[in-house]
Amino acid sequence: MTVGVVVDMMLGLALVALSLRVVTGGSLFRDIVLFILFGLLVALSWARLGAPDLALAEAAIGAGLTGALMLMAYRSIGADTEERPVRRRPGVALVVAVLTGSLVAVIGLAALGIERVPDAAGDAVLEALPGTGLGNAVTGVLLVFRGLDTMLEMAVLLVALLGAWTVLGDARPGRVHRVDRRTPLVGSLLTVVAPITLLVAVHLLLAGTDAPGGAFQAGAVLTGCGVLMVLTGTLRPTAVAGFATRLLVVAGLAAFVLVGAGAGFVGHAPMTLTGTWAVYLIETAMMLSIALTMTLLFARARGLRGEGS
Amino acid sequence: MSTEVVYVLAASAVFGAGVYGLIVANHLMRKLLALNVMSSAVFVTMLTVAGTTPEGPDPVAQALVLTGIVIAVAATAFALALLVRLVQETGLVSLRAKDDDGA
Numbered sequence: 001m002t003v004g005v006v007v008d009m010m011l012g013l014a015l016v017a018l019s020l021r022v023v024t025g026g027s028l029f030r031d032i033v034l035f036i037l038f039g040l041l042v043a044l045s046w047a048r049l050g051a052p053d054l055a056l057a058e059a060a061i062g063a064g065l066t067g068a069l070m071l072m073a074y075r076s077i078g079a080d081t082e083e084r085p086v087r088r089r090p091g092v093a094l095v096v097a098v099l100t101g102s103l104v105a106v107i108g109l110a111a112l113g114i115e116r117v118p119d120a121a122g123d124a125v126l127e128a129l130p131g132t133g134l135g136n137a138v139t140g141v142l143l144v145f146r147g148l149d150t151m152l153e154m155a156v157l158l159v160a161l162l163g164a165w166t167v168l169g170d171a172r173p174g175r176v177h178r179v180d181r182r183t184p185l186v187g188s189l190l191t192v193v194a195p196i197t198l199l200v201a202v203h204l205l206l207a208g209t210d211a212p213g214g215a216f217q218a219g220a221v222l223t224g225c226g227v228l229m230v231l232t233g234t235l236r237p238t239a240v241a242g243f244a245t246r247l248l249v250v251a252g253l254a255a256f257v258l259v260g261a262g263a264g265f266v267g268h269a270p271m272t273l274t275g276t277w278a279v280y281l282i283e284t285a286m287m288l289s290i291a292l293t294m295t296l297l298f299a300r301a302r303g304l305r306g307e308g309s
Numbered sequence: 310m311s312t313e314v315v316y317v318l319a320a321s322a323v324f325g326a327g328v329y330g331l332i333v334a335n336h337l338m339r340k341l342l343a344l345n346v347m348s349s350a351v352f353v354t355m356l357t358v359a360g361t362t363p364e365g366p367d368p369v370a371q372a373l374v375l376t377g378i379v380i381a382v383a384a385t386a387f388a389l390a391l392l393v394r395l396v397q398e399t400g401l402v403s404l405r406a407k408d409d410d411g412a
Contacts, residue, residue: 008312012319019323019350023330023343035342042349045316049356050365057378058349066345066382073389074338077396093332101325104354108317111358120360122367137368138375146372153376160383164390216379290379297386300393 008048015041032070039063052212053138056204060220065294068227072298133276135210142214143279147271151256154286158253161293165241165302190232197225205287209276215252215283219290226295230304237301245292245303252289255282313357320357324350335403337392341385348381 018038025031039062046055125137125145134140142150180186201222208214229235259278264270273279295304323346330343352374359370396402 005312005315008315012315015319016322016326019326019346022346023326023334023339028336028338031339031342035345038346039349042353045319045353046356048312049316049353050361051356051371051374054352054356054371054374054378057375061378061382062345062349066385069382069386069389070338070342073393076393077338077402090329090333093329096332097325097329100328101321104324104350105318105321108321108354108358109314112313112317116360120362120367121369122359122362125368126362126364137364138371141368141372142375146369149372149376153379156380157383160387163387167387167390167394169394214375216375294382294386297390300390 004048008045011041011045011048015045029071029074032067032074035070036063036067039067053136053214053217056212056217057220060217060224065220065223065298069298072300076300132273134279136208136212136214138212139208139214139279139283143282144273147256147260147273150286151253151260151271154252154256154289157290157293158249161249161297164297164300168300168302186232190228190234194225194228197221197228201225201287201291205283206280208283209279215286216290218283219287219294222287222291223294223298226291226304227298230295230299234307235295235299235304236307237299238303238305239301241302245296248288248292249296250289252282252286255285316353317357320350320353323347324354337395337402337404338389341388341392345381345385348377352377 015038018034018041022031022035022038025034040059042062043055043058046052046058122137125141128145129135129137129140132140132144134144201218204213204221205215205218208218226235230237259273259282260271263272263274266274268274273282292304296302327343327347327350330346331340334340334343355377356366356370356374359367361367392402
């Protein structure tokens with residue numbers, strides 16, 4: 001047994017212990033924080049499994065963004081709505097949980113034992129990748145080989161935002177507790193961290209074609225910047241979506257459709273990306289759409305405006 | 310015991326914990342936490358069972374899981390918006406009526 005497998009076992013045990021705590025614990029606030037920790041450990045697991053793209057996405061989206069959304073919702077429904085003690089019998093649920101968990105284990109272990117087919121889609125991707133001009137196989141799948149999936153994923157994000165806007169009704173945008181920015185710590189946090197997140201986001205976007213990273217990770221990091229600006233009052237939630245906001249939230253989907261349809265007009269098969277310029281264009285639009293959509297979902301607002309305006 | 314086997318077993322236990330939480334929890338936000346825990350377990354299982362290429366885990370499986378992570382956060386955000394509205398309208402954080410305490 002190597003040191004690596006011991007690390008894996010410790011990580012696995014920690015994941016199981018944390019998940020049990022998250023689903024059964026008594027204090028919702030503490031369990032949301034533990035869930036964020038759980039997400040970070042899942043990110044470590046992705047790194048151990050050799051998937052750095054997923055590790056980045058999990059840390060930024062799975063742990064960071066989901067956690068921020070949960071904490072924000074926790075704030076607005078109020079801490080006084082703590083759940084009542086469970087009254088139904090947990091015995092049946094335990095049996096169901098053990099059975100479904102065992103089912104997952106049996107399926108997983110059985111699948112691990114199966115010999116990998118020689119012409120799996122993943123191998124075909126690695127073979128065709130040099131022809132796309134991309135170095136990162138995951139970006140290749142997302143943008144070139146399975147671009148339709150990613151396009152529809154942007155549609156799902158848009159629908160989630162439209163759904164949240166509908167549910168928002170006539171309610172005023174979620175009130176955000178703002179910290180006093182004149183305190184030295186918050187002021188310097190904003191002036192130092194915000195530009196750095198912007199830099200990291202753009203780096204992840206550009207590096208994503210050849211190295212781990214890409215539009216989703218970049219968009220999530222940019223959302224982090226947006227969340228920081230909402231929390232410090234630099235950006236204020238509004239109840240009306242302006243033209244620029246509407247344009248930006250559909251930009252990712254629109255770029256995909258326009259480039260894809262354009263390829264059809266100039267003689268390629270529809271939805272072909274004819275060069276790396278198309279990948280950069282679509283990924284930039286996706287990053288902006290993801291960041292704005294998620295920031296709006298976080299602030300429960302239809303629009304954002306700068307402090308002075 | 311290989312790395313993949315460890316993670317499949319851990320993910321199974323985590324999935325079971327998620328199912329338990331989804332059934333037992335009263336508070337809708339805790340049900341959402343349980344759902345997110347379950348989806349993480351599914352993602353880990355998906356990637357490990359897809360097998361590996363010489364350059365790491367199968368890139369198609371990685372892209373699928375990456376898509377899944379983003380869809381999961383979008384669905385969670387929408388569910389939280391529904392939950393906040395539910396609390397505004399009814400003052401309840403669970404789906405049971407106020408007088409329905411037992412069973």
